[in-house]
Amino acid sequence: MSDEIKVAKVLDxxxxxxxMPVVKVxxxxxxxxxxxIVEAHTSDPxxxxxxxxxAKTSGNEIVKTDQQDKVVKFYIKRKV
Amino acid sequence: xxxxxxxxxxxxxxxxxxxxxxxxxxxxxxxxxGDMDKVxxxxxxxxGAVAMGMDVVMFFTFWGTPVLRDKNKSxxxxxxMGQMFGAMLPKGPDQVKLSKMNMGGMGTAMMxxxxxxxxxxxxxxxxALAEELGVRIFVCEMSMDxxxxxxxxxxxYKHLGFAGVATFLQEAQTSxxxxxx
Numbered sequence: 001m002s003d004e005i006k007v008a009k010v011l012d013x014x015x016x017x018x019x020m021p022v023v024k025v026x027x028x029x030x031x032x033x034x035x036x037i038v039e040a041h042t043s044d045p046x047x048x049x050x051x052x053x054x055a056k057t058s059g060n061e062i063v064k065t066d067q068q069d070k071v072v073k074f075y076i077k078r079k080v
Numbered sequence: 081x082x083x084x085x086x087x088x089x090x091x092x093x094x095x096x097x098x099x100x101x102x103x104x105x106x107x108x109x110x111x112x113x114g115d116m117d118k119v120x121x122x123x124x125x126x127x128g129a130v131a132m133g134m135d136v137v138m139f140f141t142f143w144g145t146p147v148l149r150d151k152n153k154s155x156x157x158x159x160x161m162g163q164m165f166g167a168m169l170p171k172g173p174d175q176v177k178l179s180k181m182n183m184g185g186m187g188t189a190m191m192x193x194x195x196x197x198x199x200x201x202x203x204x205x206x207x208a209l210a211e212e213l214g215v216r217i218f219v220c221e222m223s224m225d226x227x228x229x230x231x232x233x234x235x236x237y238k239h240l241g242f243a244g245v246a247t248f249l250q251e252a253q254t255s256x257x258x259x260x261x
Contacts, residue, residue, distance in 0.1 A: 023209065054132060058132060059133075
């Protein structure tokens with residue numbers, strides 16, 4: 001499934017606490033072209049609700065969420 | 081035909097007026113508190129807001145003012161009250177205390193070490209991040225004057241200014257979100 005998604009950039013945000021995951025992902029997404037995908041790894045439990053909220057507000061799209069043990073992987077498509 | 085054109089022009093000017101009055105995607109925040117926990121919350125919201133694509137402007141007033149003093153700067157020429165306030169109030173983000181459980185500084189020290197352990201940014205780090213993200217900060221001129229602080233003793237921060245209540249209200253009026261902390 002995941003190999004269908006072509007990832008342009010991987011962000012390791014594990015261990016970071018609020019607000020750093022959203023701050024870093026908002027910076028990181030600007031480093032790829034519109035239409036490309038950023039894969040962000042976070043261990044912040046708040047991210048499960050925060051990333052969708054961030055994506056909705058910033059106008060980007062989470063195409064897939066992959067939750068493993070304590071790490072959540074978000075695949076975010078840059079739309080703006 | 082003429083009537084329609086006048087109506088159109090009228091509508092256009094009304095839309096322009098609406099646009100001018102519409103709030104921007106901006107957060108205006110008053111930081112009244114000088115407590116470490118509350119100021120930290122203010123910066124978490126401020127930097128988070130930038131991540132959400134908002135412009136952010138913070139107004140530091142009253143007890144929030146000494147948070148922005150530079151601990152390495154000292155200025156002379158203060159009157160007695162100014163010297164007293166200067167000595168009694170915290171000097172910079174490193175010296176502010178928790179609003180609860182300070183316990184003579186022990187609680188604050190414990191909280192700081194816990195924050196480090198849990199990878200929560202310190203107030204100094206948040207301030208540096210806010211500067212990098214372009215968060216604008218205004219310091220209340222009246223509080224500065226009241227407590228005898230001088231511009232030269234404040235921290236070096238790229239987007240720092242000094243202002244009064246009208247500046248805050250003007251920013252608040254054009255902001256989607258306003259907070260008082």
